[in-house]
Amino acid sequence: MIKKLAGAIREYKLPSILTPLFVAFEVVVECIIPFVTAQLIDKIRGGVDVAVIAKYGGILVVLALVSLTCGALAGHFCATASSGFGKNLRRDLFSRVQGFSFANIDKFSTSSLVTRLTTDVNNLQNAYMMVIRSAVRSPFMVVFSLVMAFKMCPRMSTIFVAVIPILVFGLALITKKAMPIFRRVFKKYDTLNNSVQENVKGMRVVKSYVREAYEEKKFDTASVDVRNDFVRAEKLLALNAPLMQFCSKSITICVSYFGARLIIGTNEGAMQVGQLSGLITYGMQILMSLMMLSMLFVMLTMAIESGRRVCEVLDEESTLKNPENPIDIVADGSIDFRDVTFKYSEKAERYALEGINLHIESGETVGIIGGTGSSKTTLIQLISRLYDVTDGAVYVGGVDVRNYDIETLRNQVAVVLQKNVLFSGTIKENLRWGDKNATDEELIEAAKSACAHEFIESFPDGYDTYIEQGGTNVSGGQRQRLCIARALLKKPKILILDDSTSAVDTKTDALIRKAFRENIPGTTKLIIAQRISSVQDADQIIVLDGGRVDAVGTHEQLLADNEIYKEVYYSQNKAGDEDGRS
């Protein structure tokens, strides 16, 4: 995992190396400062000589300036390295997702992909900053402080050696006990927040059923539970500070007592008075660094989870690959299904499609009808190879779709998805998704075919009207027509509408179909619809039921001898039928 993530460092290798380097320099200088300070104090004590103070003061000033420079440079390079790492990682993920097939996208939900690209990357970016800065600084500090302390007075330094294990052991114990509680409580906390979100979204339901008090009780129970766990974990963590104080006071007291004895015992031979506070400073530095390390440890273990989730995306191989020698011309718009079987994942028990055999001529209009869950959408998604068949084969223009260059195939097979979206940007920009070089005239022509021109023109800004994210500022029917126009601009050989006119009134629906007949007669048109009226004039109508083809025929044939088709027809035309009889 580390290796995979480290792949995002790339051009920021230099600052990534310079940062720890300068941090190390800074630490060394910082460790020398108390050493010189101790000498300065001794000089002052020995009789005040301004020249001597100036000399040592001068050294200290230089050291402080060097330390400042190193620290600032380290901070500067660290900012570049970590922001750069985050940038690259974010890009890697985004570009990876761009290569995902529908199956890959289904596997990760949209919201989980968003979290991975946002929260997780941010966590990792912070973790990286810690790794190249703090995680270098703290161990260095411990080592150098010890070295300097030994240099100053080896006998006193044994006190550190005795105290450090107490802190390390104590911190490890506290962390070990607290971590599992934290992990558990963070999960609960997420659940709590998710339930709030659910509540916010479903506020109308809550209010309609007068469930405010009930929801409050539910929330309070969960909230108290979260609190209890948090209190338990934080009470454990609360021991960190006293533990730290215990260690630092132990060092101060031991150094004071034994130091006093040593100084007097050797008449300042083994140790000078000035070194008393120097040693205490080193002791503090060591302890602070150890404390920092334990915090780093906790934070990094939490970043591991983010790392794992990010790597899952980076490791995900697209389930669809371009063939070795892709064909990049689609001959015509004919479609054949031969013994096609499909299920969404290997683990799925049920086949979504079974034993499908179909032949559609180029230029035909085909309607597809079937109830919820009859796999209509699944069927058409195989044509532009949004999914690969499990068994059998789908042919477009006489060639197995798996032999085409994917981009060629998808440009020739335009699908207007059922769950369709527009993107934030002007109408023009949105339409040009279909053809980025389309002229304004072509845009208008496509919009006219999709019966969208009229309402676009009615907007004050016309084709330059800004569409909000998700297309929320146009109505459902308008959105659908814009999506159709967008697909038309691709000038495809096959056009598939997946329930794409459900929010459009029947008259406009008919006009769109008429425009198709007149403007793109050579294009094969597949229309999935709930309304019989949307498909009844098709060349053939496919009735799907439970993933199987129940019947294929024209409106009249099906109405004569297909039960499902008849039922659907009468459920929609009860009154019309009565009218007919009366």
Next chain:
Amino acid sequence: MKMAGPNGGPGRRKFGPKAKDVKGSLFRLIKFLIADYKKQLIFVLICLFFGTIALTTTSIFVKNLVEIVEAGLKAGQTAEGFNAAVGFAAIKGDLITLIALMIATAVVGIAATTARERMMATVTQGFLQKMRGRMFSKMQRLPIRYFDTHTHGEIMSYYTNDIDTLRQLISQSLLSFLTCAITLLTLVSIMLYYSIWMSLVLFLGVFVMFRITKYIGGNSAKFFIRQQKSLAKAEGYVEEMMHGQKVVKVFCHEEESLAEFDRLNEQLFEDARQANRFANILMPILNNVGNLLYVLIAFVGGVLLVTKAPSLSLSGQALSIAIVIPFLNMTKQFSQNISQISQQINAVAMGLAGAERIFELLDEEVEEDNGYVTLVNAKIDEDGTIHECAERTGVWAWRHPHAADGTVTYTRLQGDVVFDDVDFGYVEDKIVLHNVSLYARPGQKVAFVGATGAGKTTITNLINRFYDIADGKIRYDGININKIRKSDLRRSLGIVLQETNLFTGTVMDNIRYGRLDATDEECIEAAKLANAHSFITRLPDGYNTMLVSDGANLSQGQRQLLSIARAAVADPPVMILDEATSSIDTRTEALVQKGMDSLMKGRTVFVIAHRLSTVQNSDVIMVLEQGRIIERGNHDALIAEKGKYYQLYTGAFELE
């Protein structure tokens, strides 16, 4: 530990992290804290005070230690040269007393810290839980209007971001500030006690440090706000693209989408780099200014000693080495504390901004309810008089107390709804319903047909008083609905919305949401009625299948069936179906309709539907256009009328 959990999605906000009324928010926060945890806080403060003083006095001890050691060294200088034993014997008593004192203060300090920290864990988490509770309970009482004008992300941000900054503020920053303040005060008094001149030099240095913090911190904050903005932009783009990823694939638009992403990502990189750079260099600069200050104090101390300048101090003591050395230590402590404060400044600013937003939520106007007519279970005698009773009888009555004469009358709940010349607008000066008058007799099925924005849903929103009308009257069983207590009014109405909202829990839990005391059998019965039974039994765990994230594992149609079952189990006298079957195929819909019809026999139903086949068998169909009812009648009558409805029906007119 400021790491968002795996699901703590990004809540975005347009404005920066600055609080508008810092003082006000701080005072209010403290007021809330005191109200909830007065005793505990006093305890914490006492611990904090004594603990901090105990731990700070170390510097005094170092001064004493140096004096003692010096004395020992002096005493050891005998005629025969240095005698350690003599020297040590001379100061042994003093040294042991001093060490004992140090141990005593250390014990007090550590004990106080332990007690304080553990108490703070309870206070912080307890307070946060109480605040969450307050926010949630407030939210339950807000009018629907509030949810119209605030996005889900905005509201969620209170629970995720703001509470989080509050935790940081209370558990760390506030105490840390107080600790630093007490430490600094203690230090200042000790320092002034020893030497005013040197203290003045130190204050000068501190002033410089504050200026630096202000300059760099200000820059850092500026760039952090910029970083937040470009982060929001980049993440917003990611969200949009991830939602539209399938469309991107279908249009082979991967490269373009990546190119735009790169542009935003680059901007984010630039801003993040700037922001972090300023944040990163603050510490080394402050630390080393501290070091320089140390040198300066040493130098000034030296000069003062050499020149024997007249000493000025609160103690009246003359300046000596034994004062200069602890002074140097104190200088170090001083600058460390200032660095610590500077680190907390950002957290405090963000915490207060968070607190301010939370208070804004708590200050929102709640949904008003002056209703006094309540819904009760009832029994009806043979002579027609209505008696209130405790158990569920399947018969309800409105209990109507009359303030004037203190009597109580009962009206049987039947579901008779009358709109009398109703005007309404979501915003005051934009009326969306004009002079709407309609009546629905008990047991009637009333349908609304019209284009999006014609006011269909608005009418139903007025019946359950999600919104209050501007003019006119709505009567329910002859009672002005403004007199009916909202909760009782809503209990009498079952509503199924197009936008289904399910809750985390089992399928059974979700159906039972309609009536909490419904038995399993009743829930299953309702599911059968809604034609949901067959698909539920095919789920992996049947009725015990867990639904997560709004029932994402179900199809839209299945979710609609479930929400119909939920309404069915509530068994309300009046039902509102707002595009309730729009995602169900027409065959299944016909089956659901049959079940519903038998359920709703004798009850009033309001139906809003886009599909005309859904509303054909209604008793009355109202055609709405721009907030006005333009046609009314049953299907046959309206067809015969050959107006708008006829045009719609024959597909000659647009509906969307």
